[in-house]
């Protein structure tokens with residue numbers, strides 16, 4: 109097993125993400141407070157937030173997206189490209205991601221996107 113720089117912070121981000129997700133739909137203010145902490149912890153320690161987490165934090169109010177609770181997810185087609193679109197219920201910001209043409213899958217979810225798995 110390889111030691112990773114910032115492991116404690118990754119654990120903290122993971123924990124904060126879970127609280128933020130738990131608060132989504134119950135208390136939007138608290139959800140965005142924890143979302144804000146996630147971004148700040150990552151910034152302070154110069155870490156990259158896991159794309160799965162980053163994708164689900166609103167870029168404006170920093171609430172955590174939970175489909176049907178604090179945000180709405182839709183699949184759209186735009187110029188033959190498939191998009192996954194999240195709309196924040198708190199501030200109305202739209203975040204969209206390009207999907208693979210035929211598989212309805214994000215690039216990061218493809219096997220070749222994983223370089224190394226660290227414990």
Ligand SMILES: [Zn+2]
Pocket residue numbers: 166167168169170171196197198199200201
């Ligand atoms: Zn928002």
